Amino acid sequence: MRAVLVDDEQLALLQLKRIFEHDIKGVDVVETCSNPHEVVEIVTRHQPDVVFLDIQMPEVNGLKLGERLQSSMPSIEIVFVTAYDRYAVRAFELYAIDYIMKPVHSQRLQLTVQRLSEKIKVKNESQPKEMNTPFLFCFNQIRYQLPGEEPQPIKWRTSKARELFAFLLHNRGRSVDRSTLTELLWPNLEESRAQQQLYTTIYHIRQTLKRIGMDTVTINSVDLETGYRLTVGEVQVDVEQWENKLKQLAAPSLELVEEYEQIFQQFEGNYLGDYEYLWAEHERERLRILWLNHTKSLGKLYIKHGMMEKAIQVYRTVQQQLPDEEETYFTLIELYDALGDKGGVEEQYWLLSSRSEKEWE
Structure with a gap:
C-alpha cells in the first residue's frame, strides 16, 4: 500500500512516518509533505492508495483539501488526522475511510491500515482490468x-x-x-x-x-x-453489474461472507453523485436503500457470529456514506458497549448529538 503523509508540523510528520517504518507492515510511505499547497501536485505525481491528511493547517483547511483530492482522484482513500474530534462528522461526510486522533498511537493506526488493506484488496479484485470489455x-x-x-x-x-x-x-x-x-x-x-x-x-x-x-x-x-x-453494446455499466450481483446473492451465511463483503465495498458512492441532477435522485435513493439493506444483512451476520469488530467497520462505513442514517449511531453505541469500549460509546453519542444540534440550527 502506497501512502502520502501530510502535516504542516514537521515533528508530527516525522513521528507518523516513524510509526509506519517501525510498527506497521505493508505500508510504503512514498512521500511526506508539510506544505499543503503542494499536496495535489505530489498526490497526482505519486498516485498513492491513501493520503493521511492533517485537518488543522494554516492557510489551507484539510477538509477542503480532501474535497479537492477526491474530486480529482475519486479512487483515492483519505484518512484524516486531527487533534479535534469536532471535525469527525465532516470527515464522515467526505467519505474518508477513517479519522485518527492525535497523538497517533501505533495500535490505533494498525486498525486503520487493516481497514485500508481490506478495502483496497476488494477494490482491486472488483476492477475489470483483465476483462476484454470496456x-x-x-x-x-x-x-x-x-x-x-x-x-x-x-x-x-x-x-x-x-x-x-x-x-x-x-x-x-x-x-x-x-x-x-x-x-x-x-x-x-x-x-x-x-x-x-x-x-x-x-x-x-x-x-x-x-x-x-x-x-x-x-x-x-x-x-x-x-x-x-x-x-451500450458490449460495454458494461458498473451500477447494473453491481445490482445484478446483489440480486443473485443467497441468504447471508459465513460461507458467502466474502461475496457479501465485495458487494458492500463495491458501492463506491451515490449514483451520479458528483452531479446535481434532480432527475437522478429517485435512482440514487433506490440504490442507496438496496446498499443499506445489504449492509444491515452483513452487519447482522457479523453480530450473530460474534464478529463485533467487523460489524463496527461495516456500520462506520455506513456513517461515511450515509451520515443521516440515525439508526447506525445507535447500533454502534450498542456494539461499542458490548465490547466495553467506553470511548467508542462516547464518540457515537457525541456524533449523534452533533447531528441533532445541526438539524435544529
Missing part, C-alpha cells in the same frame, strides 16, 4: 475504462453534453422524446433553437465517444418525431 462507471462521476487500462473521467465539451449523455445513459435502451430532452436542458429557448442545440450536442457526444474509444456506445435517432435511443 466499462462505464456511474458511481459518483461518469468515468470510462478500456480493456487493460485504468478508469478515467470523460472530458466533455460542455456541461450540457455531459448531462445529455448521462440522461440518455440513465434511460439506455429506451427511446427518449426530443421534446423531453429540450425541456430538460434548454427550457428557456424557443423550440427551433432548442432543437438545434440538441442536434449539435448529440454530435459532440458522438465525437467524444469516438475520441476516447467508446464508440460502441451509440446514440441513434429513432425517427423525426420520436427522439433518440442510447445503447
